[in-house]
Amino acid sequence: NAGVTQTPKFQVLKTGQSMTLQCAQDMNHEYMSWYRQDPGMGLRLIHYSVGAGITDQGEVPNGYNVSRSTTEDFPLRLLSAAPSQTSVYFCASRRTGGRRETQYFGPGTRLLVL
Amino acid sequence: DAKTTQPPSMDCAEGRAANLPCNHSTISGNEYVYWYRQIHSQGPQYIIHGLKNNETNEMASLIITEDRKSSTLILPHATLRDTAVYYCIVSDNTDKLIFGTGTRLQVFP
Secondary structure, three states, X not given: OOOEEEEOOEEEEOXXXXXXXXXXXXXXXXXXXXXXXXXXXXXXXEEEEEEOOEEEEOOOOOOEEEOOOOOOEOOEEEOOXXXXXXXXXXXXXXOOOOOOOOOEEOOOEXXXXX | OOOOEOOOEEEEEOOOOEEEEEEOOOOOOOOEEEEEEEOOOXXXXXXXXXXXXXXXXXXXXXXXXOOXXXXXXXXXXXXXXXXXXXXXXXXXXXXXXXOOOOEEEEEEO
């Protein structure tokens, strides 16, 4: 299994541009989520999904959209990038329920908005 | 969601046990305690979690107080590769994990 994969690894955008950060997992996990991490800070939850067709907002959802058309994919869209969205973005997945489920994180996408 | 309090940094000598504390005084009955770590620039890595009983796996042990208001993550024999930021998280049944700023553990030779 490849686990959780993210593309691209690095991206530079100009203010106002749009882009989609890709996330895929091959573990058949129902739950997927997106976090951002700013320098010296912990991870903050942006959006999450408990299954295909179901998404919900996390702690910092403004400026981001998500969709979940398949179990495997959970893209994050920036409709109009702003410098405040410069950050490292992590995608994660895990099974819901169960006492010992493990959350798997992708390697991250480093985004710079100029 | 309940919040956690962790010391910002700790040091540990290689080969010694690292004991990382976490306070979660407002934890509710259905919330688990999770520990993750993040090695520089990588994605967070799951370590262990528990509800009220102590837990042990190949990476660490988790000790939860009887009143569940605090816990301690124990790395029994710390190595240089354990240098990382360690996050203590409490989570309810909605499957949301809110990361704080964690504890930066520095293991020295």
